[in-house]
Amino acid sequence: MKAVFLDADTLGSDVDLGPMQAAADLTLYGTSAPEQVAERIADAEAVVTNKVVLRDEHFAAAPDLRVVVVTATGVNNIDLEAAGARGIRVVNAIRYARPVLVQHTFSLILALANRLVDYVQDVRAGCWQQSPMFCRMDHPIIELEGRTLVVLGYGDLGQGVARLGQAFGMDVRIAARPGQPEGEVDGFPRQSLERLLPVADVLSVHCLLSDDTRDLIDAQALRTMKESALLVNTSRGGIVNEQALADALRQGDIAGAGVDVLTQEPPVDGNPLLADDIPNLLVTPHCAWASQEARQRMVQQSADNLRDFAAGTLERWVV
Ligand SMILES: NC(=O)C1=CN([C@@H]2O[C@H](COP(=O)(O)OP(=O)(O)OC[C@H]3O[C@@H](n4cnc5c(N)ncnc54)[C@H](O)[C@@H]3O)[C@@H](O)[C@H]2O)C=CC1
Numbered sequence: 107m108k109a110v111f112l113d114a115d116t117l118g119s120d121v122d123l124g125p126m127q128a129a130a131d132l133t134l135y136g137t138s139a140p141e142q143v144a145e146r147i148a149d150a151e152a153v154v155t156n157k158v159v160l161r162d163e164h165f166a167a168a169p170d171l172r173v174v175v176v177t178a179t180g181v182n183n184i185d186l187e188a189a190g191a192r193g194i195r196v197v198n199a200i201r202y203a204r205p206v207l208v209q210h211t212f213s214l215i216l217a218l219a220n221r222l223v224d225y226v227q228d229v230r231a232g233c234w235q236q237s238p239m240f241c242r243m244d245h246p247i248i249e250l251e252g253r254t255l256v257v258l259g260y261g262d263l264g265q266g267v268a269r270l271g272q273a274f275g276m277d278v279r280i281a282a283r284p285g286q287p288e289g290e291v292d293g294f295p296r297q298s299l300e301r302l303l304p305v306a307d308v309l310s311v312h313c314l315l316s317d318d319t320r321d322l323i324d325a326q327a328l329r330t331m332k333e334s335a336l337l338v339n340t341s342r343g344g345i346v347n348e349q350a351l352a353d354a355l356r357q358g359d360i361a362g363a364g365v366d367v368l369t370q371e372p373p374v375d376g377n378p379l380l381a382d383d384i385p386n387l388l389v390t391p392h393c394a395w396a397s398q399e400a401r402q403r404m405v406q407q408s409a410d411n412l413r414d415f416a417a418g419t420l421e422r423w424v425v
């Protein structure tokens with residue numbers, strides 16, 4: 107099967123792409139600018155992409171295209187409706203990132219709760235050396251034990267975060283999808299987001315980005331949260347409105363936030379969350395998935411998807 111990988115560089119130079127090359131007749135491009143995409147996929151039966159955007163105009167330019175293999179869980183860069191209308195199958199990667207992403211999510215939560223970056227910066231600036239006593243406690247430290255962790259999006263990653271929250275002795279609650287009944291899931295109470303926002307000490311976002319979840323956490327939602335609350339988003343930029351989050355942190359509507367994802371990546375046109383006057387905000391560059399082990403699992407799964415599609419045995423797809 108003739109396949110084209112449009113942004114192979116996004117998997118890093120320390121992974122072995124051999125399994126994918128064995129699964130298809132694969133042409134590799136490190137990166138692809140939007141204006142290069144149509145020409146590059148013109149003869150392809152399969153397109154592999156991590157973050158290159160594929161719209162109907164691209165599908166129209168690729169008459170042989172039968173499958174899009176996304177080397178990511180999030181598929182918000184693909185026009186799924188247009189693919190479906192043309193009979194093009196879209197398959198993503200699932201359950202490859204849990205260990206590292208859960209670790210990253212808790213790195214942000216713990217760094218915010220313990221004000222790690224502030225204390226490290228203070229020491230670098232000489233505050234401890236000039237201190238009249240043995241320790242410094244300039245930044246309030248929050249204990250997680252007994253605090254309420256609200257998980258928004260209880261899929262593979264949300265479940266991992268919920269379990270780790272439980273290990274920290276947190277009172278873990280799951281935000282129901284709209285229309286989903288309240289109840290219990292895996293021993294955790296599932297309640298409406300409206301009911302959970304005012305009680306959350308930590309809100310961790312793990313739902314996918316779609317038209318239904320864009321701006322789900324907006325200015326109004328942030329206003330209903332505790333002033334002491336922390337918010338972490340390792341899912342997709344745009345689920346939490348960025349300007350509203352910047353404003354909420356500046357106004358003290360919530361106490362801190364950790365964000366691994368932005369609406370535009372890389373943020374070449376700037377972003378409200380990159381301003382340097384926002385208190386207690388940690389931004390990481392979409393690296394929550396990026397251990398070598400997770401990326402290699404991703405390669406293997408994408409190879410399986412290519413091979414299974416060619417053999418007519420692919421059993422799971424998004425479209
Ligand atoms: N920062 C990073 O490096 C990475 C980010 N991601 C992001 O994390 C997202 C989640 O990944 P997984 O957990 O593997 O996906 P998943 O598909 O297993 O889980 C998503 C969950 O969100 C729930 N959901 C959807 N809309 C909702 C709503 N309105 N309210 C509450 N729940 C809602 C779904 O029911 C589902 O349980 C991906 O879509 C991707 O965007 C994934 C991997 C790495």
Ligand SMILES: O=C(O)C(=O)CO
Pocket residue numbers: 156177178179180181203395
């Ligand atoms: O898997 C995903 O959705 C990621 O964001 C990593 O590319």
